[in-house]
Amino acid sequence: MIYVTKSYLPDLDEYTAYLKGIWERVHLTNDGPLLRQLEDQMKEFLGVRHLKYCSNGTVVLQMALKALDITKEVITTPFSYVATTNALLWEGCTPIFADIRPDDFCIDPDAIEPLITENTQAIMATHVYGNACRIEQIQAIADKYGLKVIYDAAHTFGASYNGQSILSYGDLSTCSFHATKVFHTVEGGCIVTDNDEMAEKLHFYRSFGHRNDDYRSVGINAKNSELHAAMGLCVLPKVPELIASRKEVFGYYDSRLDFSKITRPTLTPGVDYNYAYYPIVFDTEETLLRVMDALQAQDVLPRRYFYPSLNTLPFVKTHQPCPISENVSLRVLCLPMYPGLSEVDADRIASVVNEAVALVNID
Numbered sequence: 001m002i003y004v005t006k007s008y009l010p011d012l013d014e015y016t017a018y019l020k021g022i023w024e025r026v027h028l029t030n031d032g033p034l035l036r037q038l039e040d041q042m043k044e045f046l047g048v049r050h051l052k053y054c055s056n057g058t059v060v061l062q063m064a065l066k067a068l069d070i071t072k073e074v075i076t077t078p079f080s081y082v083a084t085t086n087a088l089l090w091e092g093c094t095p096i097f098a099d100i101r102p103d104d105f106c107i108d109p110d111a112i113e114p115l116i117t118e119n120t121q122a123i124m125a126t127h128v129y130g131n132a133c134r135i136e137q138i139q140a141i142a143d144k145y146g147l148k149v150i151y152d153a154a155h156t157f158g159a160s161y162n163g164q165s166i167l168s169y170g171d172l173s174t175c176s177f178h179a180t181k182v183f184h185t186v187e188g189g190c191i192v193t194d195n196d197e198m199a200e201k202l203h204f205y206r207s208f209g210h211r212n213d214d215y216r217s218v219g220i221n222a223k224n225s226e227l228h229a230a231m232g233l234c235v236l237p238k239v240p241e242l243i244a245s246r247k248e249v250f251g252y253y254d255s256r257l258d259f260s261k262i263t264r265p266t267l268t269p270g271v272d273y274n275y276a277y278y279p280i281v282f283d284t285e286e287t288l289l290r291v292m293d294a295l296q297a298q299d300v301l302p303r304r305y306f307y308p309s310l311n312t313l314p315f316v317k318t319h320q321p322c323p324i325s326e327n328v329s330l331r332v333l334c335l336p337m338y339p340g341l342s343e344v345d346a347d348r349i350a351s352v353v354n355e356a357v358a359l360v361n362i363d
């Protein structure tokens, strides 16, 4: 079976060496030494000032909204994983969906401005598939109207824009280290800021709003454990190699897929990509479903990222039409993409896709 992704696992001995230390110290969680080591290494790797390592990539979105005191309308993207919208709804905010750009599927800055009202407080955008949003345009709108910018940068670990980690942009930026992401710690996430006060606030938020007897603010449990941090310490040094291997897989698909009937989203100029996903777009949903069936028959399981368009979720009460997102989400499929996917397998997957697409176009 070939799934859309396959988690990288480090050498077991390397992980158990860290476990030995944990067993000796009996310090399992709560700001442990491995967690701090991982935070330092990640800050260095990404070149960012403050980074709080947390339990997942969803709670950090919630913390971002809380930390910026966002409670009303937030202009957001309909083309993301459901966690982006969930975080807004969970925090009692009202998501207002702005449509996406037809070329790279990130939020369209031109669609943001007409949606701004006196209740708009922030823009929450996703760097889709690890490609950067139109950061300058979004910042210009935010500056003009006094809005905060939060980036769901869950896909961007290892990707940069104009020479800086994509995680370094916006008022706050969050990442996910879930097992399926480019860099993972089994479960995990982080929130990034270059503001010292904000970092301190987030540090308290992460563990119930207090440190010992110093009860400073409301908080949540967003801590992560030493066992997760240990996985991170094993995987982080491998990230450059893992991205290089993803790039090779990218090359296999690029050279074998027939692009007369398939398109691919574009990259924003200035992005150094991390090859997080391999999305392809078909002419119709019917073609997509046929391709999925053909792949499934070969025990290959691609995924529909992102589907459905989040503005159409049944539990969302605000219904801005987003025709581009609604249309793209019906036609986009992410092919298996992970380090070490073999050339033979990529070749086979590309052939199945090409044949299924060609068949649809005959009947």
Ligand SMILES: *Cc1c(COP(=O)(O)O)cnc(C)c1O
Residues within 6 Å of the ligand: 056, 057, 058, 059, 080, 081, 083, 084, 126, 152, 154, 155, 176, 177, 178, 188, 189
């Ligand atoms: C994976 C993902 C999340 C959620 O991260 P978790 O660590 O699984 O909570 C949020 N947003 C996007 C865009 C994601 O891809």
